[in-house]
Amino acid sequence: MKYSGRFGDYGGFYVPEVLIPVLEELEGAFYRFYEDGQFAAELGQLSRDYAGRPSPLYHAKRFSEHVGFNVYLKREDLLHGGAHKVNNTLGQGLLAKYMGKTKLIAETGAGQHGLATAMIGALFGMETKIFMGVTDIERQSVNVHKMGLCGAEVIAVEGGTGTLKDAINDALRYWTAHVADTFYLFGSACGPHPYPTIVKHFQCCIGKETREQCLEKIGKLPDMVVACVGGGSNALGIFNEFLEDENVKLIGVEAGGRGLSGGRHAATLVAGRVGILHGAKAYLLQDDEGQVYETESVSAGLDYPAVGPEHCLLKDSGRAEYVAAEDDEVLDAFELLTRTEGILPALESAHALAYLMSQKDKLPGETVAVVNLSGRGDKDVSIVEKRRPKK
Amino acid sequence: MKTYRQVFSELDRAALIPFFVIGDPDADTSLAVVKTAIDAGADVLELGIPFSDPIADGPTIQKADIRALASGMTVKKALEFVRAVKDYKDVPIGLLMYYNLVYQYGTERFFSDFHRAGVNSVLIADLSIDDADEIIAPATSAGLDTVFMVTPNTNTDRMKVIASKTTGFIYAVSLLGVTGSRERLSDPVEELISKLKKMTSVPVCVGFGISKAEHAATIAAAGADGVIIGSRIVKIIEENLHDKENCLAEISAFLSGVKSAMENRGKTGTH
Numbered sequence: 001m002k003y004s005g006r007f008g009d010y011g012g013f014y015v016p017e018v019l020i021p022v023l024e025e026l027e028g029a030f031y032r033f034y035e036d037g038q039f040a041a042e043l044g045q046l047s048r049d050y051a052g053r054p055s056p057l058y059h060a061k062r063f064s065e066h067v068g069f070n071v072y073l074k075r076e077d078l079l080h081g082g083a084h085k086v087n088n089t090l091g092q093g094l095l096a097k098y099m100g101k102t103k104l105i106a107e108t109g110a111g112q113h114g115l116a117t118a119m120i121g122a123l124f125g126m127e128t129k130i131f132m133g134v135t136d137i138e139r140q141s142v143n144v145h146k147m148g149l150c151g152a153e154v155i156a157v158e159g160g161t162g163t164l165k166d167a168i169n170d171a172l173r174y175w176t177a178h179v180a181d182t183f184y185l186f187g188s189a190c191g192p193h194p195y196p197t198i199v200k201h202f203q204c205c206i207g208k209e210t211r212e213q214c215l216e217k218i219g220k221l222p223d224m225v226v227a228c229v230g231g232g233s234n235a236l237g238i239f240n241e242f243l244e245d246e247n248v249k250l251i252g253v254e255a256g257g258r259g260l261s262g263g264r265h266a267a268t269l270v271a272g273r274v275g276i277l278h279g280a281k282a283y284l285l286q287d288d289e290g291q292v293y294e295t296e297s298v299s300a301g302l303d304y305p306a307v308g309p310e311h312c313l314l315k316d317s318g319r320a321e322y323v324a325a326e327d328d329e330v331l332d333a334f335e336l337l338t339r340t341e342g343i344l345p346a347l348e349s350a351h352a353l354a355y356l357m358s359q360k361d362k363l364p365g366e367t368v369a370v371v372n373l374s375g376r377g378d379k380d381v382s383i384v385e386k387r388r389p390k391k
Numbered sequence: 392m393k394t395y396r397q398v399f400s401e402l403d404r405a406a407l408i409p410f411f412v413i414g415d416p417d418a419d420t421s422l423a424v425v426k427t428a429i430d431a432g433a434d435v436l437e438l439g440i441p442f443s444d445p446i447a448d449g450p451t452i453q454k455a456d457i458r459a460l461a462s463g464m465t466v467k468k469a470l471e472f473v474r475a476v477k478d479y480k481d482v483p484i485g486l487l488m489y490y491n492l493v494y495q496y497g498t499e500r501f502f503s504d505f506h507r508a509g510v511n512s513v514l515i516a517d518l519s520i521d522d523a524d525e526i527i528a529p530a531t532s533a534g535l536d537t538v539f540m541v542t543p544n545t546n547t548d549r550m551k552v553i554a555s556k557t558t559g560f561i562y563a564v565s566l567l568g569v570t571g572s573r574e575r576l577s578d579p580v581e582e583l584i585s586k587l588k589k590m591t592s593v594p595v596c597v598g599f600g601i602s603k604a605e606h607a608a609t610i611a612a613a614g615a616d617g618v619i620i621g622s623r624i625v626k627i628i629e630e631n632l633h634d635k636e637n638c639l640a641e642i643s644a645f646l647s648g649v650k651s652a653m654e655n656r657g658k659t660g661t662h
């Protein structure tokens with residue numbers, strides 16, 4: 001491998017020997033193509049005409065009135081597929097095409113990354129397999145159907161709690177046996193090097209646009225940028241552009257599930273300890289001996305016990321602050337945005353909104369907070385109905 | 392304590408190396424299984440400490456990990472388990488496990504505690520030669536041998552680096568994939584063995600997918616110094632969860648069969 005893939009001591013590539021040659025090949029291809037003019041032009045064109053970039057920055061005035069300061073939404077929910085995930089799948093899918101790979105595999109939690117991969121599989125005519133835990137298949141069935149319609153095969157993963165961690169385990173195992181022709185399209189800014197770097201690269205358009213849009217619309221940078229954190233891709237995608245702007249507070253919101261004290265959550269950075277899982281050294285939810293905990297969250301996309309290595313470094317350095325929002329607060333946020341703005345947020349993204357609600361009347365009225373609205377909530381309607389039945 | 396060097400130099404055939412997950416399906420049965428394997432002629436033992444997320448393992452060993460964890464196996468109890476095995480017979484033991492368990496225990500302390508209990512090497516499935524510096528110094532100062540994996544897609548330069556950092560044996564993975572029984576041996580395995588044998592004097596043991604006595608015999612004949620058999624015998628445990636006696640009898644019969652097949656076609660045999 002050419003680079004260490006470290007963020008401080010975090011990251012790296014802790015994988016079985018058999019995967020090293022393929023990660024090396026991927027690293028080489030990424031650094032060869034990402035600055036290549038033709039690659040960049042093709043990706044730029046697809047991002048615009050296929051995915052719908054740039055996404056708008058929207059001043060959510062009624063939501064703002066409710067919390068007592070200005071809230072702007074970066075509308076990644078309006079992209080094709082309904083989430084920021086398409087930024088990454090277009091980039092990696094194109095990389096796969098340039099590398100001459102003919103088959104795609106991916107893991108998925110909420111089904112958003114799976115769907116975004118299935119779309120790209122259809123677009124480039126590649127055979128696509130999506131690994132998805134059985135629990136997630138049940139709670140995100142709409143996305144499962146959509147993936148099937150795009151021609152992807154959804155492989156049900158039984159292990160563990162049938163969530164994202166288990167899907168990654170099986171995708172890695174499958175990849176091990178099919179390294180020659182298969183491209184593993186990893187869904188978040190975590191996992192082994194070079195994925196955290198690749199995924200960040202393809203997601204940092206979110207922050208670049210946000211910065212320009214803030215300067216243009218508000219005439220200044222925001223005071224605060226807030227994003228939910230599962231593996232960390234949408235958060236890093238929007239944070240990256242503001243890392244040097246020390247007056248811009250960066251806040252990552254993790255899944256507090258049923259509450260931190262009971263252990264039924266997925267708040268890795270808030271409550272975890274450094275360990276090694278899925279190829280990277282990072283904060284990890286685990287017991288004293290290092291067995292990885294099963295996590296819980298109302299949102300399948302955040303239901304993951306590890307987190308991207310760069311977030312670990314941002315936490316330690318204090319550049320970003322990480323907090324947790326519990327399921328009930330998240331459902332409140334989902335309902336509030338829907339009622340005040342007519343926008344259904346993904347339950348993942350609703351974590352970021354829940355943080356803003358917790359700051360209601362605590363911040364000066366002129367505060368400008370930008371939320372990365374990473375996805376839309378159509379996929380979550382039945383979960384909300386179940387957890388919040390109409391009286 | 393018996394060393395790998397002693398075992399490999401004493402044998403005029405390939406070493407028989409069964410793999411088990413410690414505590415599968417429970418600590419007592421697991422110990423009985425390991426003793427049976429020793430009695431059936433195991434020259435070296437490869438033992439796994441169960442982990443929640445074994446990404447290099449196929450379904451059979453995943454299930455063994457789950458059974459072992461469900462029955463309460465822990466890293467601390469694995470240490471006692473190793474001591475109990477060594478009390479029974481001084482057979483070299485290589486651990487095969489995942490990095491997080493070592494890391495959480497504290498790498499130096501893990502190596503010295505397990506070496507004192509009787510372990511000869513610790514192979515970490517998710518730590519490649521690129522990060523070997525994190526473990527070689529503490530392993531060596533604890534008195535452990537080093538074991539690293541080579542796979543059919545490892546390039547020649549890399550193989551040389553791996554061989555140069557290995558003191559115990561090279562664990563040659565016979566195929567591209569995870570652990571699990573296979574009907575046939577993979578095509579590249581014999582080529583892999585001969586390439587390694589030409590390159591290095593470090594012993595070469597072959598594992599992953601070896602499921603039949605003939606497989607073992609073929610691999611031994613190709614020049615391997617040891618044959619590692621995991622999923623095939625772990626499967627016997629899975630199939631006999633309610634019949635311990637039959638489980639032990641089948642494991643014993645299977646390993647004896649492998650051993651005599653290898654004896655009939657010794658290292659220097661048909662190659």
Ligand SMILES: Cc1ncc(COP(=O)(O)O)c(C=O)c1O
Nearest residue numbers: 112230231232233234301374375
């Ligand atoms: C809409 C949405 N937001 C956020 C996430 C979490 O992923 P990440 O932390 O990589 O942005 C997901 C994952 O499925 C998602 O679907």
